[in-house]
Amino acid sequence: MKKSALAVAVLGALTLSSQAMARDTINIVGSSTVFPFSTTVAENFGNATAFKTPKIESTGSGGGMKLFCAGVGVDQPDITNASRRMKASEFEQCQDNGVTEITEVKIGYDGIAIANSKRADQISMSLRDLWLALAKDVPNPEGGEELVANPYKTWKDVNPELPDRAIEVLGPPPTSGTRDAFAEIALEGGCKTFDWVAAMKSEDKSKYKAVCHTIREDGAYVEAGENDNLIVQKLDANSDALGVFGFSFLDQNTDKLQGTIINGVEPTFDNIASGDYPVARSLYFYVKNAHVGTIPGMQEFVTEFTSENAWGPDGYLASKGLVPLPDKMRAEVAKSAQSLTPMSSPE
Known part of the structure; x- marks a missing residue:
């Protein structure tokens, strides 16, 4: 010492x-x-x-x-x-x-749930969809191995099978462990599905982390503070938005909210316990x-x-x-x- x-x-x-x-x-x-x-x-x-x-x-x-x-x-x-x-x-x-x-x-x-109001349709997406929707810089939609400022405005822009609604995600701030885990597990999980981006990890680890973990700042992602109950309330009032929080908050509010299916798996107690749900920590x-x-x-x-x-x-x-x-x-x-x-x- x-x-x-x-x-x-x-x-x-x-x-x-x-x-x-x-x-x-x-x-x-x-x-x-x-x-x-x-x-x-x-x-x-x-x-x-x-x-x-x-x-x-x-x-x-x-x-x-x-x-x-x-x-x-x-x-x-x-x-x-x-x-x-x-x-x-x-x-x-x-x-x-x-x-x-x-x-x-x-x-x-605990699983990190991406959820929305039960008044809207339940959404099913991949980790790649999630990263493309929320990353600050993404692969150029025109093709090639280059990154551009995120151009996606709606979920349908990201993936034609997703809803034609503006991307609006309420989530925790940088001081939150949920935000750290969300970036490391969910966003990086989608980011590394692009082989040429995944290759950055061995070439320049800090650049790779910046690309995979940095969330866009143009209003599509809204920092909603450390109070997860507040996010639940806002989702209940706004059926177009999605929210990011711990599974326990979804579990306690199933009368109002539903979990987004990620990579074909719902955020449930059993799916988290078995390791099948891909966003758990x-x-x-x-x-x-x-x-x-x-x-x-x-x-x-x-x-x-x-x-x-x-x-x-x-x-x-x-x-x-x-x-x-x-x-x-x-x-x-x-x-x-x-x-x-x-x-x-x-x-």
Whole structure:
């Protein structure tokens, strides 16, 4: 560890110790996708134990990591939720700020749903269609191996079999883990179906990532903030638009919304669990080990979250849309989480 990081860690520990009982409620930040699962666990935890119900803020995965890694002390969050894995750069930021021991907990899987109002027809498209509709630069429709500014105005322009409606997609901002995963899994999944674009990855990785992940900024994609419930409300009011959010929000709003069929597969619990749905990702939370034993209830909260009663196939989180980890993996993660085993760098 760097000397400066060691000094920060010691100072943080002393500060935390001196303020030991200045806070008696667990503070959690991070992903809007993990928020409903974390909130459900927090409510059960508060009702079933003598500890206070944890306070949870939906800040987005990136925003949560920034807050979590800012330092050790009762004015800093204890846990951050994430709809993607912690980045190596975030891990280093934590280390530099004295957050040296972190427990990583993978809680299950979630699909990224592309959905629309039930008042409109259900749409079926490929990942290629999705990328062509939303990418900033796309292969020239006239042919040849060159990129041009996205010329597509309607879904029918992208693919004659799609609706003759303006491309309008409401989705999360760059600070969201859902946005990161959507770019990496869905957009890149469509991008690399063009062989000459896929070849860029070995030639110029940063250019390849820019081409595959950069979303157009001409109004076709509308950043709707970190509140996925707001996207649901807007889709209910606008039957022409599509929205991007975690499967759990679709699962909780099937009276109003329907999932788009991607590569021939619907976003359903079973299709995500089987791996058939092509736009799925892992969900996590991260524990600041230095706060365990000082902020009351942290060890017990981790144990509750990783109990079969919560995250198992028949647990209360499955009814909220969380797709459980396989049995063996779930047992391994529970053991690591409940023993607060520190993670190594994600690299």
